[in-house]
Amino acid sequence: MKPELVQVNGQAVDALSALDRGLHYGDGLFETIACIDGRPRLLAAHLARLAHGCERLRIATDVAAIGREVRALAGWARAIVKVIVTRGDALARGYAPSLHEKATRITLRYAWAAEDPGMALEGIRVRIANLRLGENPALAGIKHLNRLEQVQARAEWNDAGIREALMFSSSGTLISGTSSNVFLVRGGRLLTPRLDRAGVRGVMRGCVLELAQAAGLAVAEELLSDADLAGAEEIFLTNALSGILPVRELAGAACPVGPVTRRLQAQLTARLHAPDTSGASAYG
Amino acid sequence: MKPELVQVNGQAVDALSALDRGLHYGDGLFETIACIDGRPRLLAAHLARLAHGCERLRIATDVAAIGREVRALAGWARAIVKVIVTRGDALARGYAPSLHEKATRITLRYAWAAEDPGMALEGIRVRIANLRLGENPALAGIKHLNRLEQVQARAEWNDAGIREALMFSSSGTLISGTSSNVFLVRGGRLLTPRLDRAGVRGVMRGCVLELAQAAGLAVAEELLSDADLAGAEEIFLTNALSGILPVRELAGAACPVGPVTRRLQAQLTARLHAPDTSGASAYG
Numbered sequence: 001m002k003p004e005l006v007q008v009n010g011q012a013v014d015a016l017s018a019l020d021r022g023l024h025y026g027d028g029l030f031e032t033i034a035c036i037d038g039r040p041r042l043l044a045a046h047l048a049r050l051a052h053g054c055e056r057l058r059i060a061t062d063v064a065a066i067g068r069e070v071r072a073l074a075g076w077a078r079a080i081v082k083v084i085v086t087r088g089d090a091l092a093r094g095y096a097p098s099l100h101e102k103a104t105r106i107t108l109r110y111a112w113a114a115e116d117p118g119m120a121l122e123g124i125r126v127r128i129a130n131l132r133l134g135e136n137p138a139l140a141g142i143k144h145l146n147r148l149e150q151v152q153a154r155a156e157w158n159d160a161g162i163r164e165a166l167m168f169s170s171s172g173t174l175i176s177g178t179s180s181n182v183f184l185v186r187g188g189r190l191l192t193p194r195l196d197r198a199g200v201r202g203v204m205r206g207c208v209l210e211l212a213q214a215a216g217l218a219v220a221e222e223l224l225s226d227a228d229l230a231g232a233e234e235i236f237l238t239n240a241l242s243g244i245l246p247v248r249e250l251a252g253a254a255c256p257v258g259p260v261t262r263r264l265q266a267q268l269t270a271r272l273h274a275p276d277t278s279g280a281s282a283y284g
Numbered sequence: 285m286k287p288e289l290v291q292v293n294g295q296a297v298d299a300l301s302a303l304d305r306g307l308h309y310g311d312g313l314f315e316t317i318a319c320i321d322g323r324p325r326l327l328a329a330h331l332a333r334l335a336h337g338c339e340r341l342r343i344a345t346d347v348a349a350i351g352r353e354v355r356a357l358a359g360w361a362r363a364i365v366k367v368i369v370t371r372g373d374a375l376a377r378g379y380a381p382s383l384h385e386k387a388t389r390i391t392l393r394y395a396w397a398a399e400d401p402g403m404a405l406e407g408i409r410v411r412i413a414n415l416r417l418g419e420n421p422a423l424a425g426i427k428h429l430n431r432l433e434q435v436q437a438r439a440e441w442n443d444a445g446i447r448e449a450l451m452f453s454s455s456g457t458l459i460s461g462t463s464s465n466v467f468l469v470r471g472g473r474l475l476t477p478r479l480d481r482a483g484v485r486g487v488m489r490g491c492v493l494e495l496a497q498a499a500g501l502a503v504a505e506e507l508l509s510d511a512d513l514a515g516a517e518e519i520f521l522t523n524a525l526s527g528i529l530p531v532r533e534l535a536g537a538a539c540p541v542g543p544v545t546r547r548l549q550a551q552l553t554a555r556l557h558a559p560d561t562s563g564a565s566a567y568g
Contacts, residue, residue, distance in 0.1 A: 001376050006302045015299035016307070018290050018390050023300065023368065025431035026310030057432075058439065080377065084307065092285050093364065093394055095431060095438040095462055106302050110377055134418020134482070135454045138436050146430035147309035147379060148341075152422050154379040155342065170419045170454065170481075178379055197454075198418070 003108040004079075010069065010105070020104055022086025025095065026145035028104075029053040030084045031203075034112070034241050035074035040081060041272060042240065043067060045203040050085065053142035054103075059087050061103040069107055078112040080241065084145070115242060120265065123248030123257045124163035126237070129153040129178065133169045135197040143200045150178045163245070164237055166229070169198045174224040177237050180245070181205035185234035185260040189218040204238040211267045217260070234258035243268055287392040288363075294353065294389070304388055306370025309379065310429035312388075313337040314368045315487075318396070318525050319358035324365060325556060326524065327351060329487040334369065337426035338387075343371050345387040353391055362396040364525065368429070399526060404549065407532030407541045408447035410521070413437040413462065417453045419481040427484050434462045447529070448521055450513070453482045458508040461521050464529070465489035469518035469544040473502040488522040495551045501544070518542035527552055 006014040021027035031050050034041040044067075051063045070081050088101040131153040139146070153165055164177040174193050176182055181202040184191045190212050195201050212219045222228075229235070235247040235255055244265045246257040290298040305311035315334050318325040328351075335347040354365050372385040415437040423430070437449055448461040458477050460466055465486040468475045474496050479485050496503045506512075513519070519531040519539055528549045530541040 002303070008302055014302045016302050018292055018298045018300050018392065019286070020307070021435075023304070023307045023370075023390075024314070024429070025435050026429055027432060027435050030308070057436075082377075086307075093366075095434045096442075097435060097439055099439075106307075108302065131422050132420065134420040134423075136416065136418040136433060138415050139418075139432055144432055145308070145310055146432045148311060148423055148428055148430045149420060150379045151305075151309050151311050151381060152341075155381055155383075158380075 001110060003082075003110045004075075005073065005109040007069070007073070007107045008104065016104060016106060017089050019089040020086050021088065021090050021097070021101065022084065022104065022145055024090060026147070027057070027097070028059065028084060028086030028145045029057065029143055030082060030145060031143060032240055033070060033081045033083070035079040035081055038074050038076050040070050040074050042203050042207060043070060045206060046240070049143060049201065049203060050083070053144065054085065056142050057087070057144070058097070058099060059085060059103050061085050061105065066105060069105070073107055073109050075109060078114065080110040080112045082108045082110070086145070112241075119163065119245055120243065123246035123255070124237070125161055125249040126177070126247045126251075127157060127162050127165045128251050129165040129167045130156055131167065133167050133175050133198040135169050135171060137197055140197050140199060141195050141201040154178045166250070168226070171197075172225065173197075174226070174229055175199040176202075180237040180239040180242070183208065183236050183238065184224065184228060184232035185258060186228070186232050189220060190260065191220050191222055191224060191228065193224050194221045202238055203240050204243060207271065208238050208244065208264060208268065211264060211271060215263070215267060234261045236261045236264075243272070285394060287366075287394045289357065289393040291353070291357070291391045292388065300388060300390060301373050303373040304370050305372065305374050305381070305385065306368065306388065306429055308374060310431070311341070311381070312343065312368060312370030312429045313341065313427055314366060314429060315427060316524055317354060317365045317367070319363040319365055322358050322360050324354050324358050326487050326491060327354060329490060330524070333427060333485065333487060334367070337428065338369065340426050341371070341428070342381070342383060343369060343387050345369050345389065350389060353389070357391055357393050359393060362398065364394040364396045366392045366394070370429070396525075403447070403529055404527065407530035407539070408521070409445055409533040410461070410519075410531045410535075411441060411446050411449045412535050413449035413451045414440055415451065417451050417459050417482040419453050419455060421481055424481050424483060425479050425485040438462045450534070452510070455481075456509065457481075458510070458513055459483040460486075464521040464523040464526070467492065467520050467522065468508065468512060468516035469542060470512070470516050473504060474544065475504050475506055475508060475512065477508050478505045486522055487524050488527060491555065492522050492528065492548060492552065495548060495555060499547070499551060518545045520545045520548075527556070
């Protein structure tokens, strides 16, 4: 599926310089934003994460201007707007950034078909990825462009009935799905992996953590093992586009879709339909 | 420094599609090839590594055609030709490759000033990077486009007198420089890190390993620690452009440039000036 619309630095062109460091090194960041009825969902949280990532990578960009561009691009029905920000054209050969590069901004709008409600209702089937994520605190949490691990993990299966794969890190801790975050319910507590050594701090993850805390659930970000996963009473995944997806089958074994997941789904639906769904607080 | 010449898929254009998976995910590979007097040096080894990387990532490309293009681009004096091969334009949104994408090939030629002979003679000053490389056997060895770790490590210093930084992996083993491989001499043996969990299998590294073995040196690829580094009698770095660079200062401490390094430098010079310097054997 090709995008309906592509802009590079605000111009309606679909090509970018072959010198861009985003291409050469994956030196940049991205966001994938659900737009419904012309409104980019959780936009403030997406922009806050992008700003935080730019700070970590020392890429100077005008995030407020990106926000205006996303709003203008959101269309009128359902759409996905992807924003890529790179460090821009290389000013010299080699890895060293001069820190004087001019960032490149690429925005793409894709038509977004209504999702099968059966997935949120009945839950999804999930596998365990063979590939393990490398651990690097310097890059953990941010949504940077170095995504070969996800590409390789996603290429491990092509059974359309399997929706996602859970990934562990090189030291054996549970991190996330290939394009989702993961939550476990155990003994009445809501657990999700710490993302200080690998993984992406998902916007929907932040939203669900806030909801759960507001609802008085005991919530913890922890180092989680395969034993924690095996002992979970409920498992669900989160993603900016799909919200909460209950896991009904993990690596061939049935998982019950439980009451905590159902309650959070209901709260999330209410939250995402409320007028103020900026969700900026999770990314300072 | 801008390239003198850029080609995308053999056409003299300097722009590439904003849908390219090289940009979106770093889903591709690259080679940086020294060209002298119109001859791409160690071309067969570069092409063999590229072909191996394409196989690992399941990117279909005509490596022989790339070799012809590099030869045609090599110019007449000193030049650096960089080749990027990506999986090509995304056929759908998301990480999953369809494996029906059409690879994109980007070639860039840069003028290459003669290097200061003082570096090879006197040696270089090297620091230890703070950033540690993530470990991922699925991506180790190949020269893929996910290079944010190198960008971040290279951004740690801007003292022009420091040429390189040595990098350890997350589990604490020595891997490489930011854009070089590393060799230690200890007790008459030549040691270089195993690159099965992180790092790039350098073309010049392969060439030096072959030379050393041919010369009867005891050579080993091993897991090396900071203690091995501290106990080394000689340290040198290798890189496709620079050949062998002796380390004369590591993290502020003086290192002697020793006889094994000198002998290998002399052998390498002879080898690189011999008519057959294809060097294909190291990448099967």
